[in-house]
Amino acid sequence: MSDELIDAFVKKYASLSGVAHVAEGADAVAPIVVSVLREVGCERVVFAELPDGLDDAVERACVDAGIDVRVPPFDSSELPHAIDAAEAGVSWAVFAVAESGSLVEFALDDAVRLVSTLPRVHIGIFKASTLLGNLRDAAEPLRQFYLDHPENATATFISGPSRTADIEMRLTLGVHGPEVAHAIVIK
Secondary structure, eight states: OOHHHHHHHHHHHHHTTOEEEEESSGGGHHHHHHHHHHHTTOSEEEEOOOOTTHHHHHHHHHHHTTOEEEOSOOOGGGTTHHHHTOSEEEEEOSEEETTTTEEEEEESSHHHHHHTTSSSEEEEEEEGGGEESSHHHHHHHHHHHHHHOOSSOEEEEEOSSOEEEOTTOOEEESSSSOSEEEEEEEO
């Protein structure tokens, strides 16, 4: 993965009011997550499904920092309240798109999707090797995901914090989703 493509993603994500971090390997992810959570004053975090190894490291670092952690599986009777009670959500993006500054998450149930949409802070993590240049490059993985999962499948493009504007064109962040968004690119 070229550093130019990573730089393009970081620049675009920042232009959308997001903050991107570049982790030099998977071992650098947990300290970044804890730093962000401390910075925003988070006392409770919820995780979507993270890759094996990364999930344990990030969870352990958060617990060691005194942050209450909730992890899947979530009891469906507790949704969405269990996730909404957290101040931050940490999720895994299957890939990202540099051109649009977007993280792309695939979900087969609401719990994964809610982790990136309900808490006021979202931290999305992805591998630099999955960073695509433009939206055209995203067509094939999206098509394959929906062919493999024809029912109950959701692809979510996350491009910085949630934003909305009124008729007077006043932009507000965080009305319909996270008001603070961070992305962690793993090199």
